[in-house]
Structures are given as C-alpha cells and as structure tokens.
Amino acid sequence: MTKKKIHYLRYLIEKREKNEISEAEKNLLEDFLDKEFENAEWDSAKMRSKEAVSAEIFRKIKPNSPVKKSLVNYYKYAAVACIVLMLGLGILLKSGVDVKDITVTTLSATDSVKLNDGSLVYLAANSVFKYPEQFNGETRSVTLLKGNAFFKVSKDPHHPFIITSANIKTKVLGTSFHISLDKGRSSVTVITGHVRVSSDKQIAYLEPNERAVITTSGLTKQSVSDMWLYSWYKKDIDLSDVTLHKIFTLLNFKYGVNFKPEDKEILNTRITLYIKGGLSLQNILDQINYVTHLKFKQYGNTVVVNH
Incomplete structure (x- = not known):
C-alpha cells in the first residue's frame, strides 16, 4: 500500500468519525474496509478473537476518542483492521504472512539485537539467541539458547517480557539484567528494576545488585558487588584497580576465550x-x-597465561 493511499484512507476515516464524509466517500471507504476485514486471515488459537483484539487496538489508537454508539460494530472492527494495516501495529492480518523466529549466533565477537518493542539485547561471544520478528499476544517471549546476554527491556506493564534460558524463566516488565548459561550453572543478575x-518449583524475586544462581542443587539468591563486570557490552570500558580474574571474565564475554593461568596467583x-x-583481543x-x-x-x- 502506497503512502499516498494510506494518508487518504486515514483522512476518510477521520472525516467519517466527525460525520463530515460525503456519501461517495463513505461508500468508497466502507467498500475497502469490508474487503480488508473479510480477507484477513486470523489464528484465533494464538491471537484471540479477531473482534476482541481489534476493539482493544482501537481503544489504544484513539484513547481520547471513545467509539460512538452510532457506529455499527462491524464497521468499527473493519476500521480497526484497516488502521492496523496502515500503521503496522504488529497484528498480521494479511493472508500468507507468518510471524518468523530469528536466531542470532555470535562467535568470537559480541553483537546486539533491537526487538520490535524497543528492547535491546546484547549478546556476548559464543552465544545463541532466538526471538520473534514481532511480538503478538499477551507476553513478549524470547529464548537464550547458549552463552551470555545483557537485556535492556522496554517497559510495558501489560505485556511481560519472558526469557527462557536452559531450565529457568526470567519474567520482567521493564528493566536491565544479565543472564549467563555455563555448563549446568545458570545465573540472572539484576542491574536495574x-x-x-x-x-522447577523455586521462585526468586530480585532487585538491583542481586543475583539468582541455578544449579542441579537448586536456586540460591546472592548479593553482587562487582556490577561493573556487566559493562562488557559497552563500546568503551574503563577499569580501575581491578583483578585479572575479573578482567579475564569480562574478556571472555567480549571475545569468547577462556584464560588458563599456569599460576593461580596471577589472577589476583x-x-x-x-x-x-x-x-x-591481541591489542x-x-x-x-x-x-x-x-x-x-x-x-x-584458550589463552595460556604465565610469567
């Protein structure tokens, strides 16, 4: 659909709501809306009732303009379907269009992903992350399949953000935190929010500077002091009077290498x-x-370290 046509349709809808539309314009608009609404494919099992979702979207688009009782319900839903198509609000009404899952794999460098809700996900080296091309339904669900990721989740109290990673689920409304998966040990560290x-049957509620660690023994909650460690995703990092143990951990996130000191004292x-x-990394x-x-x-x- 061209931008010119989109603007014209929006113009006609606004005229219809103000009761300023001519009979010819009204017929043109309603013919188009009827066709779009009738031909739209909808998976009710995944996306709820088309009419219910359309009504909900209409309320969000026009928060200060309640639907007039004089409008026929069918016309209202058809108008909503049209507005959704024009503004790209994430409901797929066009036939033959499916929500796709996208998988991002990092190797020896970090990467970042911006989700369609505005959330940002920073992936450490050697990580695998899967997410939908766009979110539908009542939750925003993604999956961390491997490695480490830092999340900056956009606030949306009506659509919780849920990350599945190994045997844990992390649920937030809008915050920033780090998730790590490492051979039977998973952890979630909260930065903000x-x-x-x-x-399994355990639940932990975390605040800033707290971490949940999950192993085969269960879930434990810990306090965290070295929050700077989770700045690995930033472009420039300034580290002052820090142990090599921490630096090697940060470099593992950024470059996907493991450090093996021949003398453990080196780490201090x-x-x-x-x-x-x-x-x-060599630099x-x-x-x-x-x-x-x-x-x-x-x-x-593997990087071997010695004197």
Whole structure:
C-alpha cells in the first residue's frame, strides 16, 4: 500500500468519525474496509478473537476518542483492521504472512539485537539467541539458547517480557539484567528494576545488585558487588584497580576465550585498563603485557597465561 493511499484512507476515516464524509466517500471507504476485514486471515488459537483484539487496538489508537454508539460494530472492527494495516501495529492480518523466529549466533565477537518493542539485547561471544520478528499476544517471549546476554527491556506493564534460558524463566516488565548459561550453572543478575526468576518449583524475586544462581542443587539468591563486570557490552570500558580474574571474565564475554593461568596467583594481580571499542583481543593482551610483563599464548579459544 502506497503512502499516498494510506494518508487518504486515514483522512476518510477521520472525516467519517466527525460525520463530515460525503456519501461517495463513505461508500468508497466502507467498500475497502469490508474487503480488508473479510480477507484477513486470523489464528484465533494464538491471537484471540479477531473482534476482541481489534476493539482493544482501537481503544489504544484513539484513547481520547471513545467509539460512538452510532457506529455499527462491524464497521468499527473493519476500521480497526484497516488502521492496523496502515500503521503496522504488529497484528498480521494479511493472508500468507507468518510471524518468523530469528536466531542470532555470535562467535568470537559480541553483537546486539533491537526487538520490535524497543528492547535491546546484547549478546556476548559464543552465544545463541532466538526471538520473534514481532511480538503478538499477551507476553513478549524470547529464548537464550547458549552463552551470555545483557537485556535492556522496554517497559510495558501489560505485556511481560519472558526469557527462557536452559531450565529457568526470567519474567520482567521493564528493566536491565544479565543472564549467563555455563555448563549446568545458570545465573540472572539484576542491574536495574525488579525481576522474577523461576526454576522447577523455586521462585526468586530480585532487585538491583542481586543475583539468582541455578544449579542441579537448586536456586540460591546472592548479593553482587562487582556490577561493573556487566559493562562488557559497552563500546568503551574503563577499569580501575581491578583483578585479572575479573578482567579475564569480562574478556571472555567480549571475545569468547577462556584464560588458563599456569599460576593461580596471577589472577589476583590488580591493574588499571582502558578497553576502547573495536580493539582486537591481541591489542588488549599487549596492553596487559606492557603493565604486568605476563605472557599470553592463544590456542584456539584458550589463552595460556604465565610469567
């Protein structure tokens, strides 16, 4: 549908609501609306009743303009179907159009995804994330299949955001938090807002600076102090007087490598480091070497560290 036609249809609908439309314009508008509404395909099992959803959308589009009783119900629903088509509000009425799932896989670098509700998802290296092309229904559901992700969820109190990851479900309305999946151990760390985490029969409610850890033994709730660790998704990262253990964890998120120190005491070394966006892993290791004189040898996804 061309923009010119969309504007004209919107113009006719507004004239119809103000009772200023001519008979010829009214016939033209209603013929189009009847055709669009009758030909629209609808999966009631997944998307509820077409009439109920249409009425709900109409109320949201015109919050200050209640539906006039003089309007015929059929016309009202047809008008809503037309407005939905014109404004792209996420209800798929055109025949042959399905909601697609998109899977994003990261390898040795981070990536980000903007969902159609405005939420942002930052994926660490070696992560797999699946989400619908657009959200329909009463919830916004996505899946973290592997790795680590940082979520900035847009607020929508009427449509909870639910992340399925391994054996846990994380439910929020609008907040920011980090989810980690690691060989039988999963965790959810909250940065802002409130989060509900459930696993089997256990439930935890988290606030900022709190984490839920889920293992085969069950779910435990912990306090978190090193919140800066979850800034791995940012372009530029300024680290001051931080242990190499924490730095290696952050670099694992960004570059998907595991660090293997030959001497565990190396992990307690504290340094100050500035990581500028776009730098290669080797460039960062060269900076650490310059400060600590440690040596790094990379074998695939493993970096061996020694004196």
